[in-house]
Amino acid sequence: MTARLDAAAERLLRDLAPQVLGAVVRRFGDFAAAEDAVQEALIAAATQWPKEGLPDNPRGWLVQVAARRMTDHIRSESARRRREAAAATDVEWTAPAPDHESLNLASSFGASARADDDTLVLLFMCCHPALTPSSAIALTLRAVGGLTTAQIANAFFVPEATMAQRISRAKQTIRSSGVPFGLPARHERGERLRTVLHVLYLIFNEGYTSSVGSNLLRPELSREAIRLTRVVHALLSDDTEVAGLLALMLLTDARRAARSGPDGELIPLTKQDRAQWDRNQIAEGIALISATLPKGSIGEYQLQAAIAAVHDEASSAEKTDWPQILALYGVLRRLSDNPMVMLNHAIATAMVHGPLAGLELLRALDADGRLTGHHRVDAVRAHLMELAGDRASAIAHYKKAAGRTTNIAERDYLLMQAARLGEREA
């Protein structure tokens, strides 16, 4: 293998990726082609920098390489169009091909304030409402996160060709939607920011609880989601929900090391070794959410972060301040119609008022119907039935949940729960 970038250079490269892309899109206009050109520049940097050392102006270096790729692309495109036009009309082509190479590209691109704006603009573009979540996630990771197609494909367990196609389709969708390269109109910005945060949260969750396959955790995705949310928070430090989401990610991710055993098996919150929790990350998350809540513009991410903070502050599962968690879920329920919130509210209710009160709320959730057949409902019902002393029903529901989850680590955990209770019964 050839020399590899060290961690600091890798971080620099990834931070610069959206800035360079912004600069190139501004100059040439074609987002899809510019994105490809920047990707090639990043790959060139990853192979050349370890050998030749970091350039004096890494950003300028990347912009220049990407711009050169763009000119090549424009040349071959216009040559192709020329051939097509000549074939179609048999008329001599006259206009000269653009020659951008004569310009001093690196220095003609904007200052860092513009670079920051570009990162936001790109996030808004990549999280465009016309894209499906999986497309938005892939495009965000590549265009804003600076990950290679191979890395993204690897994180989602799909072949590289599949991911390349997904990204290329996403760019076509953006192109045909005709959005200009710029921030959305002021009145649309709030709504679009929610979509951005949602996509970042999906990336985080995909890394924290993989929805497919045998790996419970894919830390690289969660780390990337945190890094990107930090970038957004740095740019929009007054937005309380951005701060809330960042705090939520930090406070959740802090438990990562304790969350799975040596063979990747799932360890639930109550059984985790809290000494393994990342204290620095918890402190950062708590400081962030404590500073944000008093600002008054309360939202779902902030409330979820506050709940995560209560869990993280407890020195043992028994010492968890469930009444406070229940109160927070009460507020969250008024704010959100999400059935998962109803489910978690039922758990908190059970912890404060006993399992029967929790089971009562689960019946309301059944009537609601939106989570019908979801393994989480079966798993929670099994747990509450176990607490209520109804072992046979608990076993049946653990098995039902095991049959419904598509995560192998979770399935194994649920089967073990059923088997554990079965043994005690025997």
Add this chain to the structure above:
Amino acid sequence: MKYMLMMGGTKAGWDTFTAWPKQDLQAHIGFMKSFNKELSASGELVAAEGLAVPAQARVVRAGKDGLPITDGVFPEAKEFLAGYWIVDVDSPERAYAIAARASAAPGPGGAPMNMPIEVRQVMSGPPDELL
């Protein structure tokens, strides 16, 4: 050469599996994990997937209008694909040896299950000169 190793099972088989004692479940799950790790370490594993339980299985056909018609209630004894491995090996014998290891995964009481594993060669693409 690539081979697909297919492990089958019935809905009734899944129900039996969920009723195994904890120790036996643990041994079985542990075996499958280290088996996959071994195959991956030897450079022979191309892909491996476990499929969700047959209770969620549906057979789909297109109706006259091209829309899906799903069929989903199957007899207990119907065989389903439970999971598969694709391995890239040097000989069919090696593929059979890997399949035999999977077949002998520990069952109740730690005894080898000797379950049937269907081994099929994966067809390759056309040779270059035909492209």
